[in-house]
Amino acid sequence: MLCRGSNSMLSFFLKHRNGFVTCFVATFRLRLSADVVVIGGGSLGCQTIYHLAKMGISNAVLLERDRLTAGTTWHTAGLLWQLRPSDVEVELLAHTRNVISKDLEEETGLHTGWIQNGGLFIASNKQRLDEYKRLMSLGKVYGIESHVLSPAETKDLYPLMNVDDLYGTLYVPKDGTMDPAGTCTTLSRAATTRGAMVIENCPVTGIQVKTDDFGVKRVKAVETPHGTIETPCVVNCAGVWATKLGEMAGVKVPLIAMHHAYVVTERIEGIQNMPNVRDHDASVYLRLQGDALSVGGYEQNPIFWEEVSDKFAFSLFDLDWDVFMQHIEGAINRVPVLEQTGIKSTVCGPESFTADHKPLMGEAPEVRGFFLGCGFNSAGMMLGGGCGRELAHWIIHGRPEKDMYGYDIRRFHSSLTDNKRWIRERSHESYAKNYSVVFPFDEPLASRNMRKDPFHQILTEEGCVFQERHGWERPGWFNKDGPAPVKDYDYYGAYGIRTNINYKYNELLGKEYTFNFPPHHDVSECLSCRHGVVVFNMSYFGKFYLTGPDAKKAADWLFTADVNKKPGSTVYTCMLNRRGGAEADLTVSRLEPGAANLPLAPESDGDAYYLAVGGGVAEHNWNHIRSVIQDRGFRCQLTDHSEDMGMISIQGPKSREVLQEVLDSDLSNNAFPFSTHKVVSAAGHQVRAMRLSFVGELGWELHIPRDACIPVYRAVMAAGAKHGIINSGYRAIDSLSIEKGYRHWHADLRPDDTPLEAGLGFTCKLRSSIPFQGRERLEKQKEEGLKRHIVCFTIDEKIPMFGLEAVFRNGVPVGHLRRADYGFFIDKTISYGYIRHPDGGVVSSDFIKTGDFTLERMGVTYKATAHLKSPFDPENKRVKGIYS
Numbered sequence: 001m002l003c004r005g006s007n008s009m010l011s012f013f014l015k016h017r018n019g020f021v022t023c024f025v026a027t028f029r030l031r032l033s034a035d036v037v038v039i040g041g042g043s044l045g046c047q048t049i050y051h052l053a054k055m056g057i058s059n060a061v062l063l064e065r066d067r068l069t070a071g072t073t074w075h076t077a078g079l080l081w082q083l084r085p086s087d088v089e090v091e092l093l094a095h096t097r098n099v100i101s102k103d104l105e106e107e108t109g110l111h112t113g114w115i116q117n118g119g120l121f122i123a124s125n126k127q128r129l130d131e132y133k134r135l136m137s138l139g140k141v142y143g144i145e146s147h148v149l150s151p152a153e154t155k156d157l158y159p160l161m162n163v164d165d166l167y168g169t170l171y172v173p174k175d176g177t178m179d180p181a182g183t184c185t186t187l188s189r190a191a192t193t194r195g196a197m198v199i200e201n202c203p204v205t206g207i208q209v210k211t212d213d214f215g216v217k218r219v220k221a222v223e224t225p226h227g228t229i230e231t232p233c234v235v236n237c238a239g240v241w242a243t244k245l246g247e248m249a250g251v252k253v254p255l256i257a258m259h260h261a262y263v264v265t266e267r268i269e270g271i272q273n274m275p276n277v278r279d280h281d282a283s284v285y286l287r288l289q290g291d292a293l294s295v296g297g298y299e300q301n302p303i304f305w306e307e308v309s310d311k312f313a314f315s316l317f318d319l320d321w322d323v324f325m326q327h328i329e330g331a332i333n334r335v336p337v338l339e340q341t342g343i344k345s346t347v348c349g350p351e352s353f354t355a356d357h358k359p360l361m362g363e364a365p366e367v368r369g370f371f372l373g374c375g376f377n378s379a380g381m382m383l384g385g386g387c388g389r390e391l392a393h394w395i396i397h398g399r400p401e402k403d404m405y406g407y408d409i410r411r412f413h414s415s416l417t418d419n420k421r422w423i424r425e426r427s428h429e430s431y432a433k434n435y436s437v438v439f440p441f442d443e444p445l446a447s448r449n450m451r452k453d454p455f456h457q458i459l460t461e462e463g464c465v466f467q468e469r470h471g472w473e474r475p476g477w478f479n480k481d482g483p484a485p486v487k488d489y490d491y492y493g494a495y496g497i498r499t500n501i502n503y504k505y506n507e508l509l510g511k512e513y514t515f516n517f518p519p520h521h522d523v524s525e526c527l528s529c530r531h532g533v534v535v536f537n538m539s540y541f542g543k544f545y546l547t548g549p550d551a552k553k554a555a556d557w558l559f560t561a562d563v564n565k566k567p568g569s570t571v572y573t574c575m576l577n578r579r580g581g582a583e584a585d586l587t588v589s590r591l592e593p594g595a596a597n598l599p600l601a602p603e604s605d606g607d608a609y610y611l612a613v614g615g616g617v618a619e620h621n622w623n624h625i626r627s628v629i630q631d632r633g634f635r636c637q638l639t640d641h642s643e644d645m646g647m648i649s650i651q652g653p654k655s656r657e658v659l660q661e662v663l664d665s666d667l668s669n670n671a672f673p674f675s676t677h678k679v680v681s682a683a684g685h686q687v688r689a690m691r692l693s694f695v696g697e698l699g700w701e702l703h704i705p706r707d708a709c710i711p712v713y714r715a716v717m718a719a720g721a722k723h724g725i726i727n728s729g730y731r732a733i734d735s736l737s738i739e740k741g742y743r744h745w746h747a748d749l750r751p752d753d754t755p756l757e758a759g760l761g762f763t764c765k766l767r768s769s770i771p772f773q774g775r776e777r778l779e780k781q782k783e784e785g786l787k788r789h790i791v792c793f794t795i796d797e798k799i800p801m802f803g804l805e806a807v808f809r810n811g812v813p814v815g816h817l818r819r820a821d822y823g824f825f826i827d828k829t830i831s832y833g834y835i836r837h838p839d840g841g842v843v844s845s846d847f848i849k850t851g852d853f854t855l856e857r858m859g860v861t862y863k864a865t866a867h868l869k870s871p872f873d874p875e876n877k878r879v880k881g882i883y884s
Contacts, residue, residue, distance in 0.1 A: 047388025058195030092386025113179020580777025
């Protein structure tokens with residue numbers, strides 16, 4: 001139980017009811033301390049305190065301002081679909097299902113209200129059915145039963161369904177529905193049995209934050225009308241009210257509230273025991289509710305809840321039939337009997353939505369000890385179990401067990417998380433596109449041009465088709481038919497806003513939306529890099545300096561590689577969490593001490609390092625480094641100069657010839673070896689040149705002060721004209737890098753992968769005695785052998801793959817692809833995936849060499865060749881400038 005202050009007087013009369021604690025205000029005061037305070041008694045709050053208690057944190061409190069589920073959970077549809085286009089989400093959903101359908105009943109003897117009636121996904125066209133077949137193949141890796149059905153087979157399963165316009169369906173027999181009240185009550189019973197305290201009718205009025213001796217803000221206490229609870233950890237599970245709760249602690253919570261509705265029909269004869277239905281193309285779902293149906297969906301003109309009220313427990317809005325009627329029409333088309341069926345009740349409540357339709361989780365960047373578990377986009381019930389467990393692990397161990405980057409608040413740049421336009425536009429688009437086909441090359445249209453580098457305008461004029469990452473506009477590929485600028489968001493014509501016309505960028509994207517080879521992946525960009533020379537604009541990269549008295553100690557602990565080479569060296573390295581998982585990969589350059597020459601060099605009289613990190617994950621990297629520095633008490637500074645410099649990478653066999661005309665430095669192998677850097681003059685401007693490659697070719701990066709970017713770029717293009725130099729984008733980088741076997745963080749390399757599993761053991765200073773974070777895990781893995789390992793696969797058929805395809809060894813599923821692309825130089829589809837031994841044993845080289853591998857794409861298998869090294873330039877000659 002909680003530790004009460006000595007001789008304290010109660011401000012609560014605590015009455016146990018149904019296994020949890022209800023508080024009534026009295027005239028006394030209660031002073032409590034707790035290891036963790038969870039705020040919000042909905043699905044996430046109850047799942048989090050349950051998992052905290054289950055992991056041994058008995059001194060935990062859940063505060064609910066009204067009664068459990070009073071916010072948004074009570075009116076949720078409670079659907080659970082096991083298959084999603086994400087391996088991590090499939091695992092999260094599986095855990096929720098286990099908790100609701102089995103664990104809780106075994107622990108408490110109470111039934112949660114779980115009903116396993118199956119799920120049916122409707123496809124009205126080939127692309128939609130292809131998407132479902134992708135899910136089916138992924139499901140085989142996780143043992144999830146699913147079946148692609150013909151229209152006739154669908155009719156046999158669901159006799160009331162109209163199948164005349166169907167292309168096919170995907171049936172998942174073990175999907176089902178949950179009861180919000182039964183689930184949360186049972187979770188609270190199980191948590192309090194283990195010593196946790198659940199207190200209802202106890203609103204939070206403030207969160208105290210203190211600043212420690214190192215200037216770090218940390219949670220101190222939670223204030224209520226009835227007393228203060230001292231705690232180092234708060235978990236914000238307040239749903240649509242999470243933004244206001246965050247403001248109490250100075251934490252930005254980028255979500256928005258919208259009206260979300262469904263209706264419940266009168267009794268329908270013959271509907272009993274039918275599966276739940278998701279008709280994505282009609283943007284409607286049909287949930288079995290006894291002998292009736294609940295009908296809801298996602299529309300393009302949702303109603304924003306502009307003024308979120310604190311007085312909204314168990315409350316609803318009036319249903320706007322003008323907005324909702326499109327779902328009725330879609331439902332009647334799918335189940336025609338609904339046209340003659342009355343509506344028994346309407347449910348229109350608030351739900352919280354986010355910029356990418358993913359939850360907000362993890363420790364807030366602004367305040368240590370303040371965790372987020374909110375913004376679940378009406379999926380809080382089905383994701384709750386998996387996310388509650390990961391959040392509990394995050395709190396206890398500092399990081400989650402799974403790769404939760406897609407939900408981590410640090411996936412968003414800090415300049416965006418309080419930008420109201422960005423939050424509103426992105427959240428609207430994500431809501432409106434929730435049922436859209438998830439294509440590999442999707443890009444948002446909302447809130448674009450938020451962060452632009454110095455090359456943006458000149459590349460737009462060159463026909464650049466931009467991608468959005470971390471708010472930045474980065475080059476995706478180049479269109480030969482002229483400029484395709486990104487326009488202001490038109491809300492898809494909703495709210496009376498005029499739809500953008502003659503929108504070339506949107507038209508080009510539309511042609512990319514395919515599961516076949518995309519039409520605009522220009523082969524010439526890749527082959528020009530392999531045979532000639534190209535320029536990549538990589539300005540969106542994060543650019544940090546690490547300096548100060550303890551900079552070397554910090555670098556030794558943070559980085560897996562020994563970065564303390566002589567000044568002028570550049571080292572590729574990883575950063576790990578405590579469990580040895582890769583939190584980042586980056587390059588670290590050792591700098592000469594000296595006076596400041598910003599932005600190219602910081603002031604330093606000792607050790608100093610320049611860190612270049614992938615731009616899409618820069619915020620994650622920044623916060624990881626900062627947290628480690630704080631936790632270890634290192635006296636050093638991390639400064640961000642990402643906006644102050646541009647960066648272009650000139651790559652290809654002819655790159656030396658081009659740059660030798662631009663730089664005032666000898667670029668020969670002896671004078672400028674691979675993995676070194678120096679400040680040089682380029683077209684009369686100082687730049688930091690690095691001899692590096694992320695595509696496997698001879699090449700250099702130029703890190704350029706912002707004002708010098710355009711003149712340096714023009715000089716490079718002028719010098720390269722006679723060599724056929726062209727601009728190239730990240731679509732080419734993706735292809736070239738996978739062909740070479742270079743890893744992409746958060747694709748081939750994630751926080752749940754160790755460098756040894758990822759084939760990056762060479763980045764780890766295990767032969768030295770230098771300690772670094774995660775070293776113990778790697779040493780144990782090395783001693784015991786790897787139970788999973790990344791493998792390169794190629795197939796001879798010219799078939800596109802994009803990741804998530806199932807991997808079979810001798811007919812047995814052993815994993816799935818993380819990333820796949822087409823290698824234009826080797827002229828094959830090439831992919832990488834992690835495989836396991838089906839018996840749980842060590843994945844050795846012999847296990848890989850002796851296996852007969854196949855890859856399953858959309859239910860079709862293809863014979864694959866496994867490679868221990870990339871088939872492209874396995875001896876690394878090209879990066880050394882050796883072209884024979």
